[in-house]
Amino acid sequence: MSSSGKATVGATVVTVGDELLLGQTVDTNAAWLGRELASRGVRVLRRWTVADDTQEIRSAVAAATRDADLVVVTGGLGPTPDDMTRDVVAELLGLPLIEDHDVLDRIRARYHEAGMGKPPESTRRLAQVPKGARKLTNPHGTAPGLAMEAEGGALVVLLPGIPRELRGIFLGDLDALLSHRFGSRLPPVHLHLVHTTGIPESRLAQRVAEKLPDGAAPASLAFLPDVRGVDLRFTMHGLSEADAEDHVRVLEDTLREVLEPWRFEAGSGDLAEAVAAALRMRGKLLAVAESCTGGLVMKRLTDVPGASDVLVGGVVAYANEVKAGVLGVDAVVLAREGAVSEAVARGMALEVAHSLHADAGIGVTGVAGPGGGTDAKPVGTVWYAAALDGRSVTKMERFPGDRESVRERAGQAALFLLLRLLDGRISPDD
């Protein structure tokens, strides 16, 4: 396992807290630590979450020190009785606890500055430092981080569970300690993300594999699917900036044809950001008319900061009267073809753009379920349209899954249709 080989630095993260196991708190520290460590070339081998229990903490940390170079333990450094990490780890490493006067003074000062008077007796526990441990300054709190050597040579680091304090210590003293301690062994890591939508993971993986047989890639590839699409993540270890860029170029050339119909560019990974950027670049204004997605498309667009530059607004036409009344969709067409039809989707996209004085329009109408399905138009049937400068393109799909899934997929498909119309990947069909 690479943690024992000294090529790379292997880390185990131990997060402590009943509230994590009970699911009362989502462990965002673990994700943050993972990103920060990975971006420094530290390989996170595994993450253990354990209860506020002496025995559980001890066995986790003991096991971690056996095969990791770096053990990061978060949580359980506070002043309350269920904060036992400091004591357990000090005892495990055979280091006596000594009251640290600098820390005590620091605590007194902070209480004084905050006008809270004399610190409660319980805060004395925060000043207990294992003999020989290195204190890591906590810019946002009273309990310092602690760094100690384990017998096998692993570096054991204790950090408070409060995210702001953990991050402050990591980005300050710990960062310096890590590069001083492991610098020569920390390979640069380069990630290359490609966002796709509209193609199932299995089919995408198959097409990629045809171009990029196993092992042929100069980088390890992972597929990250969710209901909105599939991201490809290429990871490259130990390359120079230049070599990594070369590899990315090769990958992009190899896969261009396969990915072109499905990909989009967005720093946040959100297609709505790509649509907003495309509208801004072309100086186009957008209006949206939604039925089954009921505001989802506009909500996603307005999640993007600065959306007001490109989105004038829109209409949620849930009742047919609104489709006819506000949107002016031809009532005869509505009656003849039904609300879920090509004509209505197109009408919604064109009319909303026209009546709100926008250049571009989106129209979505469908059967999200659970009710409302028919043999001709079962649950999941969605007609959606994108309009640009008075011309439009319309599509129909049967989306799988429950109501939420159908709505998510329909909104994503409508946004992607507009994006492709904006960047010329497809042309209007009328």
Added chain:
Amino acid sequence: MSSSGKATVGATVVTVGDELLLGQTVDTNAAWLGRELASRGVRVLRRWTVADDTQEIRSAVAAATRDADLVVVTGGLGPTPDDMTRDVVAELLGLPLIEDHDVLDRIRARYHEAGMGKPPESTRRLAQVPKGARKLTNPHGTAPGLAMEAEGGALVVLLPGIPRELRGIFLGDLDALLSHRFGSRLPPVHLHLVHTTGIPESRLAQRVAEKLPDGAAPASLAFLPDVRGVDLRFTMHGLSEADAEDHVRVLEDTLREVLEPWRFEAGSGDLAEAVAAALRMRGKLLAVAESCTGGLVMKRLTDVPGASDVLVGGVVAYANEVKAGVLGVDAVVLAREGAVSEAVARGMALEVAHSLHADAGIGVTGVAGPGGGTDAKPVGTVWYAAALDGRSVTKMERFPGDRESVRERAGQAALFLLLRLLDGRISPDD
């Protein structure tokens, strides 16, 4: 350790995925599983997150089966080469993989329904089932969950990492399997949830503590805060149905006065469900006009199945032209008082209800940020209004946090204002 003693059922959760260790995905499954298992009386002893690595998965699952009664493994069941959980666990438990024709048929059917034609070859992996494993139906996907016996007698359960699929399997077949398998050893756990919004956790906790001093409660109390509000969860262990109900009555009597201004009832915990129910009960139709929330309020309402009975639709008036044009908000008022003002919020709520022939209306206008703030109207300033039968109530708040937080809080506040207007907790101010 309680997992070996047969008194309680001890579980270890193993989540698999490089993206979890790299922090590209926050492990929400682990938190959700923790809550669901705890609420059924299963004690989650520890949680391990490991890489997409044969060796790592094998050693984690092997160690878990040694001292847990239940081992839940999530992730790595997909069709791509980096999905290896199924193969590793089958090999570890000495069970040969057999292609399951029911699963194959199900996959073909789903592809056919979705109009995606023949499933790619890679999906065959999803149909590989360890000999003798029990299949757990996946209502939202193709890969079934799998349940197997380990040598020591532990129950090993494999679930897909996609949250909707994992939850669907858990709440269906797995739930039944757990009570059948461990029923006698699962202490009855009764939960009583109270949903509140509009009051900070610290203040709520303080008021509750005044009525319910520590230990006085016949149940353990947890506060579960998020950006939309604070839930109170009372947990009662080992009580009969009748005793639990008595305890709940006592709790409700004790806290009625404290909670009344802030609480709402919704099975899903979503305020939008409570609003839809209140509208339905009173036979009222709703229309919504949103500016800074940009569709969020309507999106939440239409997330509720059957929303079409009570929501006719609405308008997202992002640009002032739309506020004036479509909504007919007085342009003079807009110019004089600005888009973020009491008059505009009230006008939006009344006008949208009027023009869409609805009984009730919601209007929200504010500065979500990051830009757009002024000294008079800093980021977070939101005016919102609720209208019913031509009369309205309007409020202004300065919401803390970033853009997303301001939007979430504003949408929640507007929905809660309408709910209280509907159920008579407040009266119109004009």
